[in-house]
Amino acid sequence: MTRIAIAxxxxxxxxxxxxxxxxxxxxxxxxxxxxxxDGRPVTSMGGLKVTPDLSFADxxxxxxxxxxxxxxxxxxxxxxxxxxxxxxxxxxxxKVVGGICAAASAVAGSGILDGVAHTGNSLxxxxxxxxxxxxxxxxxxxxAVSDGKVVTAPGTAPYTFxxxxxxxxxxxxxxxxAELSAFSAExx
Numbered sequence: 001m002t003r004i005a006i007a008x009x010x011x012x013x014x015x016x017x018x019x020x021x022x023x024x025x026x027x028x029x030x031x032x033x034x035x036x037x038d039g040r041p042v043t044s045m046g047g048l049k050v051t052p053d054l055s056f057a058d059x060x061x062x063x064x065x066x067x068x069x070x071x072x073x074x075x076x077x078x079x080x081x082x083x084x085x086x087x088x089x090x091x092x093x094x095k096v097v098g099g100i101c102a103a104a105s106a107v108a109g110s111g112i113l114d115g116v117a118h119t120g121n122s123l124x125x126x127x128x129x130x131x132x133x134x135x136x137x138x139x140x141x142x143x144a145v146s147d148g149k150v151v152t153a154p155g156t157a158p159y160t161f162x163x164x165x166x167x168x169x170x171x172x173x174x175x176x177x178a179e180l181s182a183f184s185a186e187x188x
Contacts, residue, residue, distance in 0.1 A: 035055060
């Protein structure tokens with residue numbers, strides 16, 4: 001069974017990972033587990049209170065197929081945890097890593113985007129991280145970008161982020177497409 005870890009920080013952007021979580025769990029039979037820095041509850045930007053399954057220390061890449069980081073206000077407030085060691089551990093283990101919105105910039109700061117096509121909220125957001133040296137591979141576009149097992153997206157692209165994550169996990173097929181196509185209808 002495919003397992004996805006969703007790493008949540010306080011004030012995470014709940015809409016950025018919700019479609020992926022629902023589609024993967026409810027329609028595709030994927031186990032989706034949430035984690036917070038210390039395993040304690042976190043509250044999203046929208047006020048959703050989440051009691052996580054794990055702490056970040058429990059996120060062993062050997063037990064998961066993917067790590068997903070939704071963005072949120074913690075980066076704007078300057079209180080986001082340093083996800084770099086976790087991101088590098090999953091990437092080094094050949095697992096799928098996804099970052100959306102401000103979390104895409106945190107992924108950039110880990111250094112794993114330096115040689116792969118990627119996007120995010122803006123190049124300037126990524127360049128705030130001294131560990132980022134991938135500007136030559138940055139794509140300024142409103143949809144998610146996938147390159148191998150790395151998926152990035154601006155915060156306004158939860159639909160294409162979900163699609164690209166499912167493709168990276170080899171879960172994209174007729175069933176997934178049928179369940180998710182309605183969520184992009186307004187953009188056609």
